[in-house]
Each structure stands twice: as structure tokens, then as C-alpha cells.
Amino acid sequence: MNEKRRELLKAASGSGVLALAAAAGLIKPGDAFAQQWNKAAFDTKSFAATLKALGASGSTESAQIQITAPDIAENGAVVPITIESAIPKTDTIAILIEKNPNTLSADFDIPAGTDPFITTRIKMAETSNIYAVVKADGKYYHAAKEIKVTLGGCGG
Amino acid sequence: MADPMRIRASMSGDKVEVRVLMSHEMETGQRKDASGAVVPAHFIQNVTVTHGGKTVLSAQWGTSISKNPFMHFRFKGGKPGEKVTISWVDNKGDRRSDEAVISGG
Amino acid sequence: MPFHRLPAAVLVGVLAAIPCICVAQQDAQKEVERYRQLLAEGNPADLFEARGEELWKTPRGPKKASLEQCDLGLGAGVLKGAFAQLPRYFADTDRVQDLESRLVTCRVSLQGIDPAEAVRNPFSAPGRPSDMEALASFVAGQSRGMKLAAPLRHPKEIEAFQTGEQLFYRRAGPHDFACVSCHGENGKRIRLQELPKLTDPHDAQKIFTTWPAYRVSQGSVRTMQHRLYDCYWQMRHPQMDYISEASIALEVFMAKYANGGEIQAPGLKR
Numbered sequence: 406m407n408e409k410r411r412e413l414l415k416a417a418s419g420s421g422v423l424a425l426a427a428a429a430g431l432i433k434p435g436d437a438f439a440q441q442w443n444k445a446a447f448d449t450k451s452f453a454a455t456l457k458a459l460g461a462s463g464s465t466e467s468a469q470i471q472i473t474a475p476d477i478a479e480n481g482a483v484v485p486i487t488i489e490s491a492i493p494k495t496d497t498i499a500i501l502i503e504k505n506p507n508t509l510s511a512d513f514d515i516p517a518g519t520d521p522f523i524t525t526r527i528k529m530a531e532t533s534n535i536y537a538v539v540k541a542d543g544k545y546y547h548a549a550k551e552i553k554v555t556l557g558g559c560g561g
Numbered sequence: 562m563a564d565p566m567r568i569r570a571s572m573s574g575d576k577v578e579v580r581v582l583m584s585h586e587m588e589t590g591q592r593k594d595a596s597g598a599v600v601p602a603h604f605i606q607n608v609t610v611t612h613g614g615k616t617v618l619s620a621q622w623g624t625s626i627s628k629n630p631f632m633h634f635r636f637k638g639g640k641p642g643e644k645v646t647i648s649w650v651d652n653k654g655d656r657r658s659d660e661a662v663i664s665g666g
Numbered sequence: 667m668p669f670h671r672l673p674a675a676v677l678v679g680v681l682a683a684i685p686c687i688c689v690a691q692q693d694a695q696k697e698v699e700r701y702r703q704l705l706a707e708g709n710p711a712d713l714f715e716a717r718g719e720e721l722w723k724t725p726r727g728p729k730k731a732s733l734e735q736c737d738l739g740l741g742a743g744v745l746k747g748a749f750a751q752l753p754r755y756f757a758d759t760d761r762v763q764d765l766e767s768r769l770v771t772c773r774v775s776l777q778g779i780d781p782a783e784a785v786r787n788p789f790s791a792p793g794r795p796s797d798m799e800a801l802a803s804f805v806a807g808q809s810r811g812m813k814l815a816a817p818l819r820h821p822k823e824i825e826a827f828q829t830g831e832q833l834f835y836r837r838a839g840p841h842d843f844a845c846v847s848c849h850g851e852n853g854k855r856i857r858l859q860e861l862p863k864l865t866d867p868h869d870a871q872k873i874f875t876t877w878p879a880y881r882v883s884q885g886s887v888r889t890m891q892h893r894l895y896d897c898y899w900q901m902r903h904p905q906m907d908y909i910s911e912a913s914i915a916l917e918v919f920m921a922k923y924a925n926g927g928e929i930q931a932p933g934l935k936r
Binding site for chain 3: 564565580581584586600627628629631633
């Protein structure tokens with residue numbers, strides 16, 4: 406999103422201003438509800454840099470975060486991974502793939518009433534540590550698991 | 562518009578268990594085509610799941626979520642017959658929204 | 667240096683060299699099994715099945731007809747169990763046909779699609795989905811859970827079997843390979859991929875019946891036609907043309923050993 410739109414959305418407090426802006430062509434209808442995408446965090450290339458971009462630099466390791474994934478992925482294009490946090494008041498779960506070109510894979514918001522549990526599938530460029538970074542009650546925690554990526558052969 | 566998502570929502574105890582398969586290339590922007598040109602990134606950036614007007618899950622995704630993304634999650638407060646709506650927006654502004662009815666489990 | 671002080675890598679190397687005791691390999695195999703199990707809860711082939719159903723029911727082509735009257739061997743429009751009895755001889759075309767070749771016949775005869783157009787895009791590429799993969803997924807799914815029972819009675823079916831047998835065993839090409847080179851013995855593998863012995867019903871019944879399948883390394887459902895095309899490419903044999911007589915002959919040959927196996931298609935593979 407360009408700077409003009411960003412400033413406008415920040416300043417806007419009522420639909421009046423946004424309607425004017427839409428009419429002026431500065432934003433498209435629907436942009437007002439355009440969702441955030443943390444470009445800075447998705448551009449980082451290391452565990453430490455990603456933590457910093459997420460505001461999670463003080464993250465501590467926690468045994469209460471469980472990463473369920475195979476030790477060996479037959480194909481790096483699709484690696485199943487489940488993250489479950491037993492830390493009370495978990496409200497975000499992020500998945501980091503250390504050796505990928507960009508470390509941050511996904512960032513999930515977990516509202517109250519939703520289990521701090523997510524299964525998805527990630528792409529891994531090579532054997533790497535996977536980190537699950539959890540925000541709970543204002544603090545950050547993480548766990549790690551190494552997944553080996555192999556070339557399986559013919560795929561029959 | 563992309564193909565519809567395949568959503569299964571069912572009761573598991575007092576929780577709604579949701580499994581969703583989305584149809585999307587999730588192109589990383591690092592692949593080169595046969596002519597050597599880089600294929601531009603094309604991937605889902607935001608996912609929102611709502612039930613009863615309330616967001617029960619939202620996510621920001623990067624290019625390293627697998628092609629034809631899959632998600633499995635659980636939330637409280639849903640009942641059989643009610644609807645779960647899943648929406649996504651990608652980096653080109655394409656979007657898709659599908660809903661599923663919660664089954665009894 | 668005491669044995670147990672050797673670096674782990676050396677130990678694994680030594681262990682791997684001991685015949686019969688390949689601990690590292692067995693553990694790896696177990697983990698790969700686990701990888702496959704964890705993937706099973708959501709097969710992207712579902713997306714292809716859904717699209718295939720829509721393609722089956724939607725009127726298309728110059729004749730603006732759907733495929734709902736397509737005869738896949740059990741009568742016009744009969745879907746349930748049809749895939750389980752393919753390949754087979756068809757009187758209307760006077761030849762043995764497999765699923766994909768029969769779908770092409772129907773697209774041409776029922777929908778009026780130009781024959782060249784009907785086979786133009788059999789295997790999808792990113793941004794270029796293939797209708798054939800979706801249709802094959804849908805039709806195969808309609809035989810899910812049934813036992814494969816491809817017939818071998820008609821003279822042309824028997825002739826196809828014999829041709830397939832010749833092709834299966836005949837070594838050729840720069841690698842002097844035949845199908846039997848990889849698929850002729852129990853317990854073979856390429857890297858971590860096990861290779862079924864295709865003439866052993868024990869293997870054939872479990873593996874042949876999982877095609878078509880979503881191949882994660884391809885990011886798409888791939889069909890038996892693609893599997894054969896890919897194998898021929900791997901062997902550096904001449905290109906296996908789409909729905910060629912040779913491809914169908916090989917399928918008839920394989921089906922004989924796979925008959926009785928439970929159809930679990932569309933499957934999910936590496």
C-alpha cells in the first residue's frame with residue numbers, strides 16, 4: 406500500500422473521510438478494510454531478525470509449545486506441521502523456517518475461544534530448524550524442531 | 562476467480578473442528594519458467610475465519626505456505642447448522658470466500 | 667579409539683555398511699511413513715475431484731453437451747464402478763481404452779471438441795490447469811473402495827496384455843532399461859522411494875490402485891498416463907505419447923497383477 410493511502414487510513418476516523426478519499430481515487434472501496442500484512446517481518450532472513458521484526462526479541466524457549474511434524478519430509482514442497490501451545494492466554498502463533506529464503510512463514514491470530522492449535526503445510530528449501538513463536542499475555546516464547554528434507558526419488 | 566475451498570466443519574465435543582483445503586498456486590516469486598523468466602510471486606497474504614459475525618482465526622501468510630494450502634483448527638461457540646465462513650486475499654488483490662455448515666460430528 | 671566414541675556420522679556409515687542391519691534406513695523409512703500419514707488428513711486431490719465433477723456436469727464444446735452420457739464401460743452415464751473395470755475393450759471404438767482415452771472419446775463424440783484440442787493439455791502446469799486431471803480424479807473417486815476388476819477376455823484385451831508384457835521386459839534406450847529394471851524385484855528403492863514389484867500382486871494391488879494421485883512434488887494430481895510418461899522419460903526412452911496404444915497396453919499388463927486391489931484413488935504421493 407502506498408504512503409498516501411497509509412496516511413489517509415491512519416487519519417480517517419469516520420466513513421465520511423474515506424468516502425471522499427474513495428471518490429478522489431486515492432483508495433479503492435474495500436481498501437478501508439484492507440488487512441495488514443507485515444512486509445518487514447516477511448522479508449527477514451534469520452531467526453533473530455524475524456523475532457526483532459515481530460517485536461519478539463526477548464523470546465524465551467518454552468517446553469509448553471509442541472511442534473508435531475515428521476523428522477524427515479519426503480518432499481520439501483509440502484511439509485505438514487502442527488503447533489499447539491499450552492501457555493495460558495496464547496494469542497498469536499508464528500511459524501519460522503530458519504533456512505528458507507525468507508524466515509517467516511505464517512503468523513496466526515488466535516482470538517479468545519479458539520484453541521491455540523494450528524495445523525498447516527509449509528515449504529522448506531532445505532533441512533532446517535522450524536521455530537514456533539508464541540505470544541501469550543504480552544510475552545514471547547518459542548520452541549524448535551529440526552526437519553530433514555530429502556529428495557525422495559521417483560514419486561510413485 | 563479461484564476454485565472453491567473445500568471446508569469441513571464438524572462438532573468435536575464442545576468445539577468446532579475445521580479442516581480447509583484452498584486452491585491457490587502460492588507462487589514464491591523465486592521460480593523460473595521454461596524461458597528463464599522469473600514467475601512473479603502470487604500467494605495468499607491474509608486469511609480470515611468468521612462465525613456468527615466474529616473472527617475466530619486470522620492469519621498473515623508468506624510465500625512458504627504450500628501450494629493448495631491446508632489448515633486445521635478448532636474454536637468454541639459453534640453449533641451444528643451454523644455457518645463458518647473462510648475468506649482469503651492474495652498479493653494481487655484476488656479474493657475468495659466460502660462457507661460451510663457445521664455438522665453434528 | 668573405543669567404538670562408542672567414534673563420531674556419529676562414522677558410526678552410521680559403518681552400521682549402514684553391515685548387510686541386513688540397516689538401522690538408519692529403517693528409521694528413515696518409518697519417518698517417511700509418518701510424513702505420509704500426517705499428510706493424509708487433507709488431500710488436495712479433493713479440489714481436483716470437485717472441479718472434475720463440475721466439468722462432468724457442465725455443457726461444453728460445439729455440441730454444448732455435458733459428459734453425463736459418457737459410456738465408461740458400464741453404460742452411458744454409469745459412474746460408480748466404471749473406473750474399477752478399466753482398461754477394457756470398447757465396441758464403439760473397436761479398441762482397448764483406459765480412463766483418459768475414454769474421456770477423450772466422450773469429449774470428442776458427445777461435446778464435439780476437436781480431437782487435437784481434447785488432448786492438447788493433458789498434464790497441468792502452474793497457471794494452466796488440465797481438465798483431464800480433474801475429470802480423471804472425479805471418475806476414479808467414483809470407484810473408491812471397490813476392487814479393481816479390469817477384464818482380460820476379449821481378444822484385443824489379451825493382445826494388449828501381450829504387448830504390454832513385451833514392453834515391460836524389453837530393455838532399450840541409452841540406459842538399457844526396461845520397466846522390469848526398477849519394478850522387477852521386491853524391496854528395491856530409489857533414494858527413499860520404495861519401488862513396487864509390479865508383477866507381484868502383493869505390491870501391485872496396493873500401489874496401482876492409488877492412481878491417479880495428487881503428487882506433492884508436482885503440485886497437481888497426476889494420472890497413470892503421466893506416470894508412464896514420466897517413467898519413460900526417467901528411462902530415457904522415446905516419449906510415451908498421451909493415450910498411445912503402448913501406454914494402454916502397459917496398463918492392461920499392470921492391471922492383471924493389480925486386480926483385486928482396493929481402489930484408493932485419488933491418492934496422495936510425494
